[in-house]
Amino acid sequence: MLNLILFGPPGSGKGTQSEGLIKKYQLQHLSTGDILRSEIANQTALGLEAKKFMDKGILVPDEVVIGMIGSKIDACMAQDVAGFIFDGFPRTIPQAEALDRLMSFKNIPLNKVLSLEVSEQELVKRLLERGTTSGRADDQNEEIIRQRVVEYRIKTEPVAGFYDKQKKLVRIKGEGTVDEIFTSLCKAIDSL
Numbered sequence: 001m002l003n004l005i006l007f008g009p010p011g012s013g014k015g016t017q018s019e020g021l022i023k024k025y026q027l028q029h030l031s032t033g034d035i036l037r038s039e040i041a042n043q044t045a046l047g048l049e050a051k052k053f054m055d056k057g058i059l060v061p062d063e064v065v066i067g068m069i070g071s072k073i074d075a076c077m078a079q080d081v082a083g084f085i086f087d088g089f090p091r092t093i094p095q096a097e098a099l100d101r102l103m104s105f106k107n108i109p110l111n112k113v114l115s116l117e118v119s120e121q122e123l124v125k126r127l128l129e130r131g132t133t134s135g136r137a138d139d140q141n142e143e144i145i146r147q148r149v150v151e152y153r154i155k156t157e158p159v160a161g162f163y164d165k166q167k168k169l170v171r172i173k174g175e176g177t178v179d180e181i182f183t184s185l186c187k188a189i190d191s192l
């Protein structure tokens with residue numbers, strides 16, 4: 001199995017690059033943001049609870065997200081997948097520890113953590129631009145976008161150090177054209 005984490009701040013291009021990578025490497029995309037938005041669209045209890053946090057640009061509590069991703073992995077494993085791309089997960093140290101436990105319990109490897117490096121100025125510009133058409137409440141104003149970046153700096157950035165210690169972290173320049181960044185990601189994956 002090939003299992004990857006696509007890591008990086010909001011707007012760094014995780015979702016955009018996942019699209020190409022899942023096609024090229026035949027992987028299953030697991031985006032906690034997409035799963036949560038689908039729970040909101042279906043008005044489930046989990047979705048309604050998560051919405052309160054997401055609309056403010058704050059992370060959803062760990063226990064909610066960890067339980068949710070665990071069920072998704074189980075459902076995918078039943079279908080004999082070639083591997084996973086985790087997008088937007090893990091976002092805290094407890095989430096990273098939970099994923100390690102889950103993977104080791106299932107006896108599957110975590111091969112690489114690909115971290116997209118983008119300046120804050122570029123992140124804010126991309127998300128404000130997307131906010132004009134995305135309909136996402138958390139893309140609508142600069143204050144909420146900056147709050148998402150603050151959450152990232154405080155709670156998520158330490159996760160990079162967690163994987164650096166495991167020698168799994170690869171930093172990739174996340175500015176440039178989508179194709180240029182895709183090529184850098186593929187190079188890092190193919191070097192495995």
Ligand code: AP5
Nearest residue numbers: 010011012013014015016032033054058059060088126130
């Ligand atoms: P989530 O949906 O994961 O959003 P995010 O990480 O905040 O960021 P985005 O999806 O907006 O960015 P991205 O890096 O995927 O970039 P994209 O490719 O879309 O999370 C939303 C919320 O859910 C969180 O705030 C939190 O509340 C909750 N949540 C989710 N996971 C959680 C977890 N694990 N724990 C707790 N809470 C969780 O690109 C962005 C824009 O840039 C697009 O318009 C794109 O077209 C453009 N773009 C992409 N690449 C380029 C490029 N090279 N040049 C120019 N523009 C580009």
